[in-house]
Amino acid sequence: MYSASSSTASSASSAFSAFKxxxxxxxxxxxxxxxxxxxxxxxxxxxxxxxxxxxxxxxxxxxxxxxxxxxxxxxxxxxxxxxxxxxxxxxxxxxxxxxxxxxxxxxxxxxxxxxxxxxxxxxxxxxxxxxxxxxxxxxxxxxxxxxxxxxxxxxxxxxxxxxxxxxxxxxxxxxxxxxxxxxxxxxxxxxxxxxxxxxxxxxxxxxxxxxxxxxxxxxxxxxxxxxxxxxxxxxxxxxxxxxxxxxxxxxxxxxxxxxxxxxxxxxxxxxxxxxxxxxxxxxxxxxxxxxxxxxxxxxxxxxxxxxxxxxxxxxxxxxxxxxxxxxxxxxxxxxxxxxxxxxxxxxxxxxxxxxxxxxxxxxxxxxxxxxxxxxxxxxxxxxxxxxxxxxxxxxxxxxxxxxxxxxxxxxxVAKSAWETSHVQVDVRELTGGRMVVTLTGNATFLRLPRILETLEALPKDRPIELDLSAVRHLDHACRTALENWSVRHNDSGTEPVLMKEPVFKA
Structure with missing residues (x-):
């Protein structure tokens, strides 16, 4: 534990050591x-x-x-x-x-x-x-x-x-x-x-x-x-x-x-x-x-x-x-x-x-x-x-x-948050019309506009899998927005969006 009196005494001793x-x-x-x-x-x-x-x-x-x-x-x-x-x-x-x-x-x-x-x-x-x-x-x-x-x-x-x-x-x-x-x-x-x-x-x-x-x-x-x-x-x-x-x-x-x-x-x-x-x-x-x-x-x-x-x-x-x-x-x-x-x-x-x-x-x-x-x-x-x-x-x-x-x-702080919230959105189409959307990086509310623009442009009559397993960080705002999108995106009768959870949850 830090002792002010002992530290000051030691400091004084070192200061006056010059006289030696x-x-x-x-x-x-x-x-x-x-x-x-x-x-x-x-x-x-x-x-x-x-x-x-x-x-x-x-x-x-x-x-x-x-x-x-x-x-x-x-x-x-x-x-x-x-x-x-x-x-x-x-x-x-x-x-x-x-x-x-x-x-x-x-x-x-x-x-x-x-x-x-x-x-x-x-x-x-x-x-x-x-x-x-x-x-x-x-x-x-x-x-x-x-x-x-x-x-x-x-x-x-x-x-x-x-x-x-x-x-x-x-x-x-x-x-x-x-x-x-x-x-x-x-x-x-x-x-x-x-x-x-x-x-x-x-x-x-x-x-x-x-x-x-x-x-x-x-x-x-x-x-x-x-x-x-x-x-x-x-x-x-x-x-x-x-x-x-x-x-x-x-x-x-x-x-x-x-x-x-x-x-x-x-x-x-x-x-x-x-x-x-x-x-x-x-x-x-x-x-x-x-x-x-x-x-x-x-x-x-x-x-x-x-x-x-x-x-x-x-x-x-x-x-x-x-x-x-x-x-x-x-x-x-x-x-x-x-x-x-x-x-x-x-x-x-x-x-x-x-x-x-x-x-x-x-x-x-x-x-x-x-x-x-x-x-x-x-x-x-x-x-x-x-x-x-x-x-x-x-x-x-x-x-x-x-x-x-x-x-x-x-x-x-805002600049650091923006720079550290990089996220990559990749869309792949598999055989049979199934589409896989993979997110990598840090998914935060700062990147939501870009993420949602990509997701909302996807066709609504295809089976879609949203793969979040490679996401390092997923904040609450982004998770809520993704869950809401997955519920309302596909037309009725289409297979619901499948969300693959991240390995490390926010």
């Missing part, structure tokens, strides 16, 4: 600094894009490092606020208020702990990849179009469609307003640095691209005295807003429950898919999915109690951790410690960062969420999967995150 080996300790400390430098601008940027104080993103990053980093599950992946949940958090805060966010995240964490305890974590690997890619593409599109407005210092429209349709007006605002043009130039410059950073020499790339881009944008804004909006800082402790009793009692409403389900599904899927991707990057211990889901749940429960943003395992930070040479869990724990020290000792440093620069970081992150390279091959080889991806993404942009993901899952 100076070489491993050095690698983990260096890796933790790299992850910290990547996480810092992303934590602040995700919080600002979500419509909450910047410190709430940092709190989630700190919890992801110090708490989740210590727990069993995965060794190398790093948790914190993710761009993939930005749109959903923004919608939740706008609809229910900032006070309810903590309650929603708290309940999300509790659900994740429960799902992990009943060993549901492994089933998240069964979610269609096209649905996940469509989910990320939809999030990326909404994130890109939404942050374009923030880059220009203009208020975002409410819905995804309004954000897209409002782009011509945004272009006009940028062209006619020097303030908007200046802010947009800062954001665009940030994106340019992020895109071009990987083309620089290897030594320059030792500095993480997001940190370099934000630092350069901040330096240029300060050096030239540019009139651009900055991040508002109120202090770490002041930002903590635990959910009140009224918030907790409101969790039973239908709208809140739907949001919690969406948070749970997306955060869990993103974390576990990230774990699968990170496992392919290193040769260390493999992820234990159920324990990782519990760890994510504990982290979200604590973040909810603090009124902070929800967390997931983040592939950007996790890959940076692996590529920086991390060997144990100590690197991700220390990255949380660096975030805490920076936020506690240098809070004013956050207040000089231009909002347009953080918006540029998230526009770049949104572009990376869209699987551009996979769409072409997917369309050529698996058009049904490509259609599921496209419909999921479009539904998220036009409706909401939850509705889009649910539609994608329904389409993926």
């Amino acid at each position: 080996n100076p070489a491993v300790l050095r690698q983990d400390v260096l890796a933790s600094l790299v992850v910290f430098l990547v996480a810092l601008p992303l934590c602040v940027g995700v919080a600002v894009a979500s419509g909450v104080p910047a410190e709430l993103g940092l709190i989630t990053g700190i919890v992801g490092g110090l708490l989740v980093g210590l727990m069993p599950g995965s060794t190398m992946q790093v948790s914190g606020p993710a761009a993939g949940l930005t749109v959903l958090v923004f919608e939740a805060v706008r609809e229910f208020g900032l006070g309810m966010l903590g309650a929603i995240v708290l309940l999300t964490g509790v659900l994740q702990i429960g799902l992990g305890a009943v060993r549901f974590g492994r089933w998240f690997r069964a979610i269609s990849v096209s649905v996940v890619q469509g989910m990320l593409a939809g999030i990326g599109l909404v994130l890109i179009f939404g942050q374009l407005y923030t880059m220009a210092g203009v208020k975002q429209p409410r819905s995804g469609l309004e954000k897209i349709s409002g782009v011509p007006g945004l272009v006009a605002d940028i062209a006619t307003s020097s303030t908007a043009l200046t802010a947009f130039a800062v954001g665009l410059g940030t994106v340019a640095v992020l895109v071009g950073w990987k083309k620089l020499p290897a030594k320059a790339q030792l500095v993480p691209a997001p940190l370099a881009a934000v630092a350069l944008a901040t330096a240029v804004s300060a050096g030239f005295g540019l009139d651009v909006a900055k991040v508002k800082v109120q202090g770490l402790l002041d930002a903590v807003q635990p959910p009140g009793l009224n918030d907790l009692t409101s969790l039973g409403s239908a709208g809140v429950v739907g949001t919690v389900v969406a948070f749970t599904l997306i955060a869990s899927a993103e974390s576990l898919f990230s774990a699968a991707a990170v496992d392919r990057m290193h040769d260390g211990p493999r992820t234990q999915y159920d324990k990782e889901l519990i760890a994510q749940g504990v982290g979200n429960a604590v973040c909810g109690a603090l009124g902070a943003l929800p967390m997931t395992a983040v592939i950007v930070r996790s890959s940076a951790n692996v590529q920086a040479g991390a060997r144990t869990k100590l690197s991700r724990i220390l990255h949380g410690a660096w975030l805490l020290l920076f936020t506690a000792l240098l809070p004013t440093a956050i207040g000089v960062i231009p909002l347009a620069a953080l918006a540029g970081v998230l526009v770049h992150a949104g572009c990376k969420l869209i699987p551009v390279k996979e769409i072409g091959p997917l369309w050529r080889k698996h058009r049904g999967e490509a259609a599921v991806l496209a419909v999921t993404a479009i539904a998220i942009v036009t409706t909401s995150m939850f509705e889009g993901v649910v539609l994608g899952l329904v389409l993926a």
